[in-house]
Amino acid sequence: MGRSWKQSDIARLRLHAQEILTAAERDPAAAVDAMTAMQGQDLPGTLWAIGLRTGARTEADVRDAFDTGAIVRSWPMRGTLHALTPGTLRMILPLSRDRLVTSLRARHRELGITASDIADAARAAEAGLSTGSGRLSRTELFAVFEAAGQPTAGQRGSHVAFMLAQSGLLCLGPFIGKEQAFVLLDDWAPMTTTVPDRDEALATVALRYFRSHGPATVADFAWWARLTLTDARSSAAAISDQLSVIDVDGTDYFVAPEVIENTPLAKPSVRVLPGFDELLLGYTDRSAVLDPRHSALIVPGNNGVFKATVVVNGHVVGTWLRRDRAKAVDVTAQLFQQLSPTQERDLVAAFEQYGTFRGKPVELKVVSLETSGAH
Structure with missing residues (x-):
């Protein structure tokens, strides 16, 4: 089974x-x-x-x-x-x-x-x-x-x-x-390769999307690439033999086989993502990553502006704001879920990685947001 x-x-x-x-x-x-x-x-x-x-x-x-x-x-x-x-x-x-x-x-x-x-x-x-x-x-x-x-x-x-x-x-x-x-x-950026015809391009983009974004549904792909469902279904069918399909609550998700084989499902992780990151915006259905109860905290007023997020095991648990100074970056992380001591240490490490990327140390402040339904 x-x-x-x-x-x-x-x-x-x-x-x-x-x-x-x-x-x-x-x-x-x-x-x-x-x-x-x-x-x-x-x-x-x-x-x-x-x-x-x-x-x-x-x-x-x-x-x-x-x-x-x-x-x-x-x-x-x-x-x-x-x-x-x-x-x-x-x-x-x-x-x-x-x-x-x-x-x-x-x-x-x-x-x-x-x-x-x-x-x-x-x-x-x-x-x-x-x-x-x-x-x-x-x-x-x-x-x-x-x-x-x-x-x-x-x-x-x-x-x-x-x-x-x-x-x-x-x-x-x-x-x-x-x-x-x-x-x-x-x-x-002069052209170095020939642009494939439409059918080949659709199949190529479908394969690359599901390999980089899977598990994802055909509806996710259609939304992401702004295709008709007909085009999305046909291109997904053309490359389905190169992907695995998993069933979650009666819905089929396409995913690269190696992702299933190599993902350490039990290993905890804390990451800090920018606003508009593909982990959140790469899908029409974001419920696997973002609890709908917290949507207003990520997109205040539903204004289309997505805040930077704190992600634990792939789930959004908070947001963060940055303010650049000459020699440092001030960061305020606003959490709507309590972290374990290990996760708190991993959060600090995640922002240290961001500081290394920016070439400046991060001065981190963590606050807890009281929200109805937060847990």
């Missing part, structure tokens, strides 16, 4: 699949590529999400990967910024582009954006980025749009830049101070 799987097992298996539990010492681009794509709305958090999965790498190492074109940020799916390698970006962009662009038509009518406007902005951006350093800050790019007769006020500039990124013309690459600059994707 096979093993009986529980929701708590899903959380721990995902820690291993995402290489949070036992991060390998590898370069940032390899870590990002293993994840296929990683949430990238909050840039400082994105850097830590990558560093967390590289073992002993530092923030400078991750920034260098962006500065050399090994990693870029763009909007490959769901209209959301992600970090990914240029090759993966080119493969994913066409998969949900039409649905995404169609969903924006009403908003673009409100903003007065036409196909002709996008074409004019593309020509201006290409000309502006083909001279000098080949990189423009957001402010500089918007100035190029304005000079070409394309207003940028009222989110219009952001939507125009987004459309140029959707076409594969632009992406966010090297740093200018704390900000990433816009660059021409093909100039910044």
Whole structure:
């Protein structure tokens, strides 16, 4: 008789699949590529999400990967910024582009954006980025749009830049101070492999998603990649022979066989994750990791902004806030679950790892949150 799987097992298996539990010492681009794509709305958090999965790498190492074109940020799916390698970006962009662009038509009518406007902005951006350093800050790019007769006020500039990124013309690459600059994707990171056709790309992305995010359902994959359920089901079926399927409460979850074989289900773990981390946002159903009673503590007011989290054995048990100083990082961890003495020591160690990544010591303060239903 096979093993009986529980929701708590899903959380721990995902820690291993995402290489949070036992991060390998590898370069940032390899870590990002293993994840296929990683949430990238909050840039400082994105850097830590990558560093967390590289073992002993530092923030400078991750920034260098962006500065050399090994990693870029763009909007490959769901209209959301992600970090990914240029090759993966080119493969994913066409998969949900039409649905995404169609969903924006009403908003673009409100903003007065036409196909002709996008074409004019593309020509201006290409000309502006083909001279000098080949990189423009957001402010500089918007100035190029304005000079070409394309207003940028009222989110219009952001939507125009987004459309140029959707076409594969632009992406966010090297740093200018704390900000990433816009660059021409093909100039910044020239294509080195052929982009597969749609069916092959769907199957490839499905396999990589389930291997890096499993256990996950077809519905999780459809949401994550912004695909129709039909496309998600067919691509999952095409690669199902390379995955294991586990049943949890009557629902099938796809997972890499080695994740099941190698995950130490009994070994305790404490990790500190950035806001918007894939462990939480990589799925449409987050209940295996986040107790619904605590959702309002992670996304206050349901405003779409996810706080950084403290995770014990794959489950969210608190949040944390940071404040940078010149020579240290002040961190306040707010817990809504009491930790054991061992877990408290592991929490300190987890923040020491974050301090090493940042190149600054962490001054840690831990407080307990009294919440209804917290345990």
